[in-house]
Amino acid sequence: MLDIIALRRDFHQYPEVGFTEFRTASKVVEILTSLGYDVIYGKDALDGDSRRGLPAEEVLDEAFVRALRDGANVDILEKMKGGYTAVIGILKGKEQGPTVAFRFDMDALPIHESIDSDHFPQAKGFRSKYEGNMHACAHDGHTAIGLGLAEKLSDRNFSGTIKLIFQPAEEGVRGAYSIVQKGMLDDVDYLFCHHLGTGVPLGEFHGGASGFLASTKLAVHFHGISSHAGASPEKGRNALLGAATALLNIHAISRFSSGSTRVNVGVLEGGTATNIIPQHAKMLVETRSVSEEVNEEVERRVKKIIAHSAEMHELQHEIQVIGSAIPIDCDLDLVTLAVEEARNIEGFSSCKNFGDSNSTGSEDASFMIRRVQENGGKGTYMIIGTGIPAPHHHPKFDIQEEVLPWSVELLERIARRTLT
Incomplete structure (x- = not known):
């Protein structure tokens, strides 16, 4: 059984910025494959010409070599060379049904992580090993949640198809568009995206988010x-x-x-x-x-x-x-469905359709949600609360790790309810 907290801490130690997530994506491919998923990655998972803000070739090459040094699978990595770091895991259930997708971003930020003794990753020994890079926006947690969900659904005890999208380069709103342009969302009936934190406290859940710019x-x-x-x-x-x-x-x-x-x-x-x-x-x-x-x-x-x-x-x-990025318009019936499922989980004491304050950031998951909606499907962007000792994109950012298993349970409940 996967240890979700240990996975999060591993990803935290090896933070990779957009389109250089070679080690992270390699680990995702290995785990999904071991769970029986059909895995699409490399040039098959995104449109190379649609990538935005691609790092310089020498930066990509350096990150590639670093990932090999730090345990990435060389055979998997070869297909990702040049910044093709998206991963799509697909699993068909026991009977026909809808296609339900979940999106998880993997990239880190170019931030020097704090070495202060009161910074939890420093105190517990899982601070970034890549000086100048840091998981300061919870994407390490998102990736771990995605793999936890993959394991929970690996029994195939559902009707339909599950599609797990592990996206590179969310920071700077750069990576989602290339996945959309490759057609990876074209068969999706329901899409659920989420983010940890964003000022929402531990125990609070929002089934939808509004105000993205x-x-x-x-x-x-x-x-x-x-x-x-x-x-x-x-x-x-x-x-x-x-x-x-x-x-x-x-x-x-x-x-x-x-x-x-x-x-x-x-x-x-x-x-x-x-x-x-x-x-x-x-x-x-x-x-x-x-x-x-x-x-x-x-x-x-x-x-x-x-x-x-x-x-x-x-x-x-x-x-x-x-x-x-473009604005996000969440489908209310999916917002309501997510809130209903969150209320069944002991960790969530406050569940709302939308929060009291709107986001004023931007999210390129918006392109994924828009494509699904254009094809007659539905989507939402959920907020899962966690206390944070410092704001997102801060050297002392961190999350409360108890939210990780709650999140896996929530997404599993949402998946099983929609895969009918």
């Missing part, structure tokens, strides 16, 4: 001409100045009466020395809105500002979409 993440490069800043400044074309012009005007975009918006230039890099006109500058930008249409308009304005800023300073530029 549409978002677009952009990587922008400005290309100019370097020159001596003192001797011949007029011969240079200052890429950093063009990027700075764009930054100021992006943050001056007006608000919208038709829906709240967010815009942020999170990174601005350029230049090599005080006496050299910068030849290159890089900018990372995100837009968000409660409305998909408004977000598209903000994105259009951002791109226009970038183009005109580049033209003003006689620069070349390029823009790449490195992540995106």
Whole structure:
């Protein structure tokens, strides 16, 4: 029998950021295979051209070698080389029935984990072994829950098909779209996604979540001409100045009466020395809105500002979409079903259809839910509460591990109720 807490701690020690989840995904394939699942992974599980924000080749290669060093199965890993780290486990029941899917994200964050003695993973000896990477958003727990569910359903005592989707690169909303584009959601009748924490306390459960924002993440490069800043400044074309012009005007975009918006230039890099006109500058930008249409308009304005800023300073530029998400619209009957099942579990003392406050983040599971709904199916995004000593994406983030077996039991109850 799988030890869900031990699994979570193992994944926590080896945190891998988006599209480098080689060790994690390899372990998932091994366990699903041992449980009798048909397993789809590598290039068969996602569309390579639809991946967003793919790390540089040298980063992928380094992570691949690291995973081999840390116990990943070489035969499995070969099919994932180049960042093909999605895993789909499929199991057919004893009789015909619907296809029910659950999604679990696997990736970590580029954060240095705390070494303070009061940080639980440090105190218990399962702090990150990969300095600079950390599971600071509970995806280690999500992956362990998914495998626990896989084991519970391995008796095939249900009617229909279970599909377990282990997704890379949720952070930065990058990975789900490529799985959707590969057609992995096209046969799904019911889709259940979830997240641990998000400010909801231990013992509380929400059958649905609302308020997720549409978002677009952009990587922008400005290309100019370097020159001596003192001797011949007029011969240079200052890429950093063009990027700075764009930054100021992006943050001056007006608000919208038709829906709240967010815009942020999170990174601005350029230049090599005080006496050299910068030849290159890089900018990372995100837009968000409660409305998909408004977000598209903000994105259009951002791109226009970038183009005109580049033209003003006689620069070349390029823009790449490195992540995106759309709002989530949960189906109320699945929300209600999930709440009814949660009420049967002793650990959940407060069960609500939706929480008191909306999320203001973004989730690329939105593309999966949208595809299922477009094909006549239904989906929801659930919140499973757990106390956290620090916010998500913080060096001292952690979860209360007792929530893990409760979550497995909840998802099993949901699966068996819908697989009829």
